[in-house]
Amino acid sequence: MSDRMTPIPFGNLMNWILKEHKKGAIFGVRRPFVADPSHTYEIFGRKLETPFGPAAGPHTQLAQNIVASYVAGSRFFELKTVQKLDGEDLPVNKPCIKADDECYNCEWSTELYVPQAFDEYVKAWFACQVVAKEYGLGAMDGFQFNMSVGYDLEGIKLEKIDKFIEGMKDASETAIFKECRQWLLDNADLFEKVTKEDIEGISPEVCNCATLSTLHGCPPQEIERIARYLIEEKKVHTFIKCNPTLLGYEYARDMMDSMGYDYVAFGDFHFKDDLQYSDAVPMLERLQALAGEKGLEFGVKITNTFPVDVKAGELPSEEMYMSGKSLYPLSMSVAMKLAKDFGGKLRISYSGGADYFNIKDIVDAGIWPVTMATTMLKPGGYQRLEQIGQIFAKDEAKAFEGVDAQRVAQLVEAAKTDKHHVKAVKPLPSRKIKRPVPLTDCFVAPCEEGCPIHQDITTYLKLMGAGKAEEALEVILLKNPLPFITGTICAHNCMSKCTRNFYETPVNIRRTKLEAAEGGFEAVMAKLKKPEITSGKTAAVVGGGPAGMAAAYFLARGGVKTTLFEKEEKLGGVVRNVIPGFRISDEAIDNDAKLIEAMGVEIVTGREIGSVDEVKKDYDYVVLALGASTPGVLRLEKGEAMNALEFLAQFKATDGNLDLGENVVVIGGGNTAMDTARAAKRNKGVKKVSLVYRRTKRYMPADAEELEMAIEDGVEFAELLSPVKLENGVLYCKKMVLGDYDASGRRGVVETDEVVEVPADTVIAAVGEKVPGAFYEANGIALDNRGRVQADQETLETSVAGVYAAGDGLYGPATVVEGIRDGMKAAEAILGRAVAEDLFSLSDEEKIYGRKGNLVEEDEKDVDSKRCLSCNSYCENCVEVCPNRANITLTVPGMERHQIIHVDYMCNECGNCKSFCPWDSAPYLDKFTLFANEKDMEDSKNQGFVVLDRETGACKVRLQGKVTDYVAGTASDVVPEGIAKIIGTVIRDYAYML
Structure with missing residues (x-):
């Protein structure tokens, strides 16, 4: 494998488009945007059917990228920057893109040689016009190309760059223009709507405008010289890219910190070395006047990406460039300053975190065209542009009348609290499944894989979507x-x-489950019948919390006579007795208890079991679901802290009427600490609750949702404090500071000599409960050196035969669903079989593809399952996020689901697909790969194949490091059936890729 892309010849490109369109897509775009040719913007003296498109970057490097973008709705294309360093002379560390949250990249200009880049742009120019007419997507002249050049005047004056600029202005005498034109004329019979007159009418004037991109540190005099050169010598409409460094270090740092991006590291040297705002304004005024004299349009492009330090190994470089949602407030701030100082008369083209949620506001403020990259690098990919196109299909196009400075200022202010731009309290956990991606049938639902009990989520979401x-x-x-x-x-x-x-917010699976429970409970209860006892064995479950309830349910349903012992008067365990009522009602717990009873479980409450041997006399199997009942202890130099679980139990028993004083301090950062703090906040007489933790919120173990609810309830977070002693109503704490980043990207914490005093009438410690080791030891159950039960990982059977341990009492406090998992494991071990099989049915293809690329927030009045993307039916993330279209979806006869292959010659190893593949893999390295020739295959370690002869089907196939000769359509002991079907399908149905 090489990171060098091989451009597709124009004839092959057009053949690909024509053949794939018959399958319902063009370079993977299934929902084309259809423009109204009578509804156009105008800039640079040319028409523009929509005011947006791809930014100079990965989406404008190859012809197929530009075509895909056009089909999806783009009409303004900022072509990838050309400069003197090109091809193999250009150093680009790979992978070079990481876009799973805010986006980072360490690439900046075309990786092709400049003449190759020119050819790609001309091919795309022809292809987009043909596609527009042939498929009725808009007028042939309804879009524009904008060349991006850099980075210094010396480089721009080089022959190859000069030839590029002149060729873009008039390509009529270039070889590629003649080649494309002639191919279309020779193959005019392939088209139904495109005529020879249309082909002959395609203008050679590919581009009449340029955006100047300069490197950080470029002197203002050099920027002005280049701009003057473009205006006076090259006579092109000119925009200058501005950097966010115009804002000054303090402004940028304060903005990033206040919006939760405090971990994004950058120094002040770029701010000092780059163009200063005080120099920029007079320079732009001079250039604006010059362009006006020459009858050309002039403006600024806001903004270039933002240089930041690599601290957590995000990319293999020392510095990288930030874009996306975190760049938006900075970019818009630059627009705000310039709009104000120029009275709105300076034209602004925009890039920096634009997407479906904000693009209309940007354009309505008078800022356009708008170009994007990050949103297209996320799942949905190019298809996201179609939804954006629909925004502007509804509005009347407006001529440029100036930038509304007041409106831009409002956008800056709104961004500071906009959930689409403010960083979440905690980073999103990894979606990766800790297994490598399969070569075939790789579609998987990450939600189900992440569920401890592997709940059939997509199945019940579909049923809820159907009202069932x-x-x-x-x-x-x-x-x-x-x-x-x-x-x-x-x-x-x-x-x-x-x-x-990766779109907006997750499908609210939990809410949908509750809606199913509430909507279906009565009907299901009416149908439930007590299962027949089919086993001669009996089981006792000790502990009526979630793990015990689950074990008893599954055992009874499986035909085992089961008794459940609970020391309290009602089932529910910690959920009923500790978790506050504002979190969950007794009625909800009672409903689940009814389901346990309906299975015929004998429930014995108010009885505490002390001897396992006594229980074993009457039962064949015993499941111990005891809970983590031993209180965790916080030791202070002076004073004592109340235990969190004891507090929560008393809070619930007294309905929040404990005598705690006015100031309560909760120590801890887990979910229990959040419940404790929220309960204390509701307790009678409490005025202030402080949550003390030795690190920051970002590093607290609590779930993000729990943190957010505590914040909403008014809990005050006393971060970076380590408690020392409680004395005279004050908790004395050592001040901590975050240290540098370790190899994993986590910041250490260092104690200082500074002491901070926190008012505290009561201190409550939520520092974790422990398993009841004394109980186990008393009953002869072996423990490990950490005092936990030594149980079989799969069956949960302890050292005592027939005795199983489950729930919090096994390894310590865990979640409810993990308790259910343990109860299920123990039940399955006793039953000798799975309690349920996984369910799967292929989702409706048209319905799911209709959702892909559409950003839609949860509507609490509607069934949220309508947002589900049915990933186990149609994942295709790697296909969608690849700018170069190097990952391909195949329809393979005889295989239920689509299959994915990687096309080696279209890939530049940007690595973006790795971020979004749910498997612990990088599809560009790990998926079955199609090679263009034997040499490419030899240069790669990927498993894959090369077709040596299309007619005979002769191939070479590499699997598990071994290369085999193979003829498509024949049986083989080496090539598995699924792989054989893929190879045969490519040769037969996708030969345009060969």
């Missing part, structure tokens, strides 16, 4: 006997894994 709550609840109950509890307080790891996190 009863059927949905029946699916849920196959693996989850506590739908009300989990539908209310589940930590919902499934939602953390949801692909929608």
Whole structure:
């Protein structure tokens, strides 16, 4: 494998478009945007059907990228920058893109040689015009190209760059223009709507405008000289890219810190070395006047990407460039300053975190055209542009009348609290499944993989979307006997894994589960019948919390006579007795208890079990679901802290009427600490609750949702404090500071000599509970050196035969759904079989593809399952996020789901697909790969194939490091059936890729 891309010859490019269109797509874009040719903007004396398109970057490097962008709705294309360093002389560390959150890159200009880049742009110029007419997407002249050049005057004056500029202005005498034109004329019969007159009418004037891109540190005099050269000598409409460094270091640092990007590291040297705002304004005024004299348009392009330090190994470089949602407030701030100081008369083209949610506001403020990259690098990819196109299809195009400075200022202010730009309290957990991606059938639902009980989420979401709550609840109950509890307080790891996190917000799976429980409960209860006892064995479950309830449910449903012992008067464990009522109602817990009872479980409450041997006399199997009942202890030099679970139990028993004083301090950073702080905030007489933790919120173990709810309730976070002693109503704490980043990107914490005093009438410690080791030891159950039960990882059987341990009492405090998982494991070990099989049915293709690329926030009045992307039916993230279209979706006869292959010659190893593949893999390295020739295959380690002869089907195939000769369509002991089908399908149905 090489990171060098091989451009597709124009004839092959057009053949690909024509053939793939018959399959319902063009370079993977399935929903084309259809423009109204009578509805146009105008800039540089040319028409523009929509005021947006791709920024100079990965989406404007190859012809197919530009075509895909056009089909999806783009009409303004800022072509990737050309400069004197090109091709193999250009150093680009790979991978070079990381876009899973705010975006980073360490590439800046075309990786092709300049003449190759020119050819790609001319090919795209022809292809877009043909596609426009042939498929009715708009007028042939309804779009524009904008060349981007850099980085210094000496380089721009080089022959190859000068030839590029002149060729873009008039390509009529260039070889590639003649080649494209002639191919179209020779193959005019392939088109239904494009005529020879249309082809002959394609203008050679590819581009009449340029955007100047300069490197950081370029002197203002040099910038002005280049701009003058472009205006006076090259006579092109000219925009100058401005950097966010114009804002000054303090402004940028304060903005980033206030919006949660305090971890983004950058020094002040760029701000000192780059163009200063005081120099920029007079320079822009001079250039604006010059362009006016020459009858040309002039403006600024806001902004270039923002240089930041690599601290957590994000990319293999020392410095990288930030873009996307975090760049938006900075870019818009530059626009605000310039709009104000120029009275709105300076034209502004925009790039910097634009997407579906903000682009209309940007354009309505008079800032356009708008170009984008980051949003297209995320799942949905180019298809996201179609939804953006629909915004402008509804509005009347307006002529440029100036930039509304007041409106831009409002956008800057709004960005500071906009959830689409403010960094979440905690980073999103990794979506990766800790297994390598399969070569075939790789589509998987990350939500289901992330669920400890592997709940059939996509199945019940589909049922809820169809209004079938009863059927949905029946699916849920196959693996989850506590739908009300989990539908209310589940930590919902499934939602953390949801692909929608890369769109806007995850599908609200937990809410949908609760809606299914509430909507289907009565009907399901009416149908439930006590299972027949089919086993001669009996089981006792000790502990009526989630793990015990689950174990009893599954055992009874499996035909085992089961008794559940609970020391309290009602089932529910910690959920009922500790978790505050404002989190979950007793009614919800009671409903789940009814489901346990309906299985015929004998429930014995008010009885505490002390001897396992006594229970074993009457039962064949015992499941210990005891909970982590030993209180965690915080030792202070002076004073004592109340235990969090004891507090929560008393809070619930007294309905929040404990005598705590006015100032309460909670020590800890987990979910229990959040519940404790929120409960204390509601307790009678409490005025202030401070949550003390030795690190910052970002590093607290609590779920992001728990943190956010505590913040909303008014809990005050006393971060970077380590408690020392409690004395005279004051908790004395050592001040901590965050240290530097370690290899994993985590910041250490260092104690200082500074002491901070926190008012504290009561201190409550939420420092973790421990397993009841003394109980286990008393009953002869072996423990490890950490005092935890030594249990079989798969069966959870302890050292005592027939005795199993589950829930918090096994390894310590965990989530409700992890308790259910343990109860399920123990039940399956006793039953000798799985309690339920995984469910899957292929989702409706048209419906799911209709959702891809559409950003839609949750509507609490609607069924949220309508936002589900059915990833186990149609994942295709790697296909969608690849700028070069190097990952391809295949329809393979005889295989239920689509298959993915990687096309080696189209890939530059940018690495973007790795960020979004749910597997612990990089598709560009790990998916089955199509090579253009034997040499490319030899240069790579990828598993894949090369077609040696299309007619005979002769191939070479590499699998697990071994290369084999293979003839498509023949049986082979070496080539698995699925791989053989893929190879045969490529040769037969996708020969245009060869």
